[in-house]
Amino acid sequence: MIKFYNIKKLRYLIRDYWPTFITIIALFIIVILLFFSYKTYRDSKEEADILGEEVTLLKNRSDTLKYNKSLTEDQITVYNKVLTSLIPESEDYFSIIYALETISQKTGFNIVSYTINLSNTSREKLSLNIEGKGNLDAFKNFLSSYEFMGGRLVTSERIEFSGANFTNTRVGLNFYAKKFSFNEAVVPQLSKDDIDKLESIKQKIQISFTDSAPSTDGTYDTKSNPF
Amino acid sequence: MKKRINLLSKKKHFSKLSDYAQKIKKFGTILGTFFFILFFVVVIQTVLYKNKVSDLTKKKQLYLSLLVDQKDIEANTRFFKGKLTQLNKFALDDAHFLPYYSVLLNAINSSSQSAMLDMIDISKTRSTTFVVKFNDYNGMVAFLKYVESPNFLQNFDDLSMASLNLSRELEGNSRGNSNLSRNYQLQFQGTFKQLNDKIL
Numbered sequence: 001m002i003k004f005y006n007i008k009k010l011r012y013l014i015r016d017y018w019p020t021f022i023t024i025i026a027l028f029i030i031v032i033l034l035f036f037s038y039k040t041y042r043d044s045k046e047e048a049d050i051l052g053e054e055v056t057l058l059k060n061r062s063d064t065l066k067y068n069k070s071l072t073e074d075q076i077t078v079y080n081k082v083l084t085s086l087i088p089e090s091e092d093y094f095s096i097i098y099a100l101e102t103i104s105q106k107t108g109f110n111i112v113s114y115t116i117n118l119s120n121t122s123r124e125k126l127s128l129n130i131e132g133k134g135n136l137d138a139f140k141n142f143l144s145s146y147e148f149m150g151g152r153l154v155t156s157e158r159i160e161f162s163g164a165n166f167t168n169t170r171v172g173l174n175f176y177a178k179k180f181s182f183n184e185a186v187v188p189q190l191s192k193d194d195i196d197k198l199e200s201i202k203q204k205i206q207i208s209f210t211d212s213a214p215s216t217d218g219t220y221d222t223k224s225n226p227f
Numbered sequence: 228m229k230k231r232i233n234l235l236s237k238k239k240h241f242s243k244l245s246d247y248a249q250k251i252k253k254f255g256t257i258l259g260t261f262f263f264i265l266f267f268v269v270v271i272q273t274v275l276y277k278n279k280v281s282d283l284t285k286k287k288q289l290y291l292s293l294l295v296d297q298k299d300i301e302a303n304t305r306f307f308k309g310k311l312t313q314l315n316k317f318a319l320d321d322a323h324f325l326p327y328y329s330v331l332l333n334a335i336n337s338s339s340q341s342a343m344l345d346m347i348d349i350s351k352t353r354s355t356t357f358v359v360k361f362n363d364y365n366g367m368v369a370f371l372k373y374v375e376s377p378n379f380l381q382n383f384d385d386l387s388m389a390s391l392n393l394s395r396e397l398e399g400n401s402r403g404n405s406n407l408s409r410n411y412q413l414q415f416q417g418t419f420k421q422l423n424d425k426i427l
C-alpha cells in the first residue's frame with residue numbers, strides 16, 4: 001500500500017514537474033558534453049602546439065640547409081676530412097708520430113725526444129713533453145706553425161727554454177681526439193668566418209685524402225686441378 | 228476506513244517544492260544556455276585546431292621529405308660545425324707563444340747590445356717568467372731604463388723584477404792570461420697583455 005502510494009506520488013510529481021526534470025537532465029547532458037568537448041579541444045591544442053614546434057624546427061633545418069648550399073657537398077666533405085684529421089674520433093698514435101715528424105722536417109726544429117705527460121693527459125687530450133734543437137729561425141718557424149702543420153691539432157699550454165743556442169728547449173704539446181655526437185636539434189648555421197677559418201687551416205696542412213685503396217676485382221680464373 | 232485528503236497540512240511543503248522547481252527551471256535554462264554557448268565555442272575551436280593539426284601534419288611531411296633528400300648534407304653540416312666547435316674549444320689551450328716571444332725579443336735587442344734572453348717561460352694564461360743576461364754593467368743599466376719606459380710596459384698587465392744575480396767567471400785566453408768576466412742576470416715575472424684575440 002505504501003509502495004503504491006509512493007509510485008503514485010512520483011507519477012504526480014513527474015506529471016507536474018516534468019519541465020524541471022528535463023531541465024536538470026539537459027543540464028547534466030550539456031555538462032558532460034562540455035567536459036568531453038573541452039578534453040578533445042585540449043588534446044587538439046596540445047597536438048597542434050607540439051606539431052607547430054616540430055614544423056618550426058623542421059623549417060629552420062630546411063632553411064638552414066638552403067642557406068648552407070653556398071658550400072658545396074664536396075667542399076664540406078673535404079673540410080670534414082681536415083677536421084677529422086685534426087681531431088680524430090679516437091686517438092691515433094701513428095698520426096701523432098707522423099705529425100711530430102712533419103713539424104720537425106718542415107720547420108727545421110729538430111724534435112729529439114718526446115715523453116708522455118701522464119699527469120696532464122685526459123680522455124680527450126694526450127699531452128707530450130718534447131725536447132728540440134734548432135736555431136732561432138727554426139724555433140720561430142716551429143712556433144708559428146706547430147698548431148696545424150702536422151695534420152693534427154696541436155696546442156702548447158707552456159713553453160720554456162733556456163740558453164740562447166736553443167739546445168735545451170722543452171715544449172709541452174697537446175694532441176686531441178674526441179668523438180662527435182649529434183646532440184643538437186637545430187642545424188647549425190655556417191658563417192663565412194667558419195668557412196674562411198677552415199680554408200686557412202686547409203692551406204696550412206697537406207693531407208692526401210685518398211678515400212680507400214682501389215677495390216680489386218674479385219673474379220679470377222679458377223683451376224679444377226690445383227697441381 | 229475513510230479516505231481523506233488533507234490539503235492544508237502539506238500546502239507549505241508543496242509551495243516550497245513549486246518554488247524550487249521554478250528556480251531550477253529558471254537557472255537551469257540560463258546555465259544550460261551558457262553551457263551550450265560554451266560548448267559551441269569549444270567545438271568550433273576544436274574543429275579549428277583539428278584543421279590546424281591536419282595542415283601542420285602536411286607541412287611536417289613536406290619538410291621531412293625535403294630533409295630526407297638532404298640528409299647527407301645535413302649530417303655533414305652538423306659534423307662540420309660540431310668538429311669546428313671542438314677545434315675552437317681545444318685551441319683555447321694554446322699559449323700563442325710566438326707574438327709574446329717576438330715582442331720580448333725585439334724589446335731586448337733594441338734596448339742593449341749585450342742583453343741576451345737566457346730563459347723564458349710563458350703559460351696559456353700569459354703569465355711569464357724570463358731571465359735576461361748581460362756581460363756588462365752599462366748594458367744592464369740601459370736595459371733597466373728601457374724596462375721602465377712606457378714603450379716596454381705597454382706589453383704587460385703587470386711586470387716586476389724578481390731577482391738580480393751577479394756571477395763572476397774566470398776566462399782564460401790563448402796567451403795564458405786569465406780575465407775575470409762578470410755576468411748579470413735579471414729575472415722578471417709578470418703577465419703579458421692579450422696581443423692576439425683571434426686563435427688563428
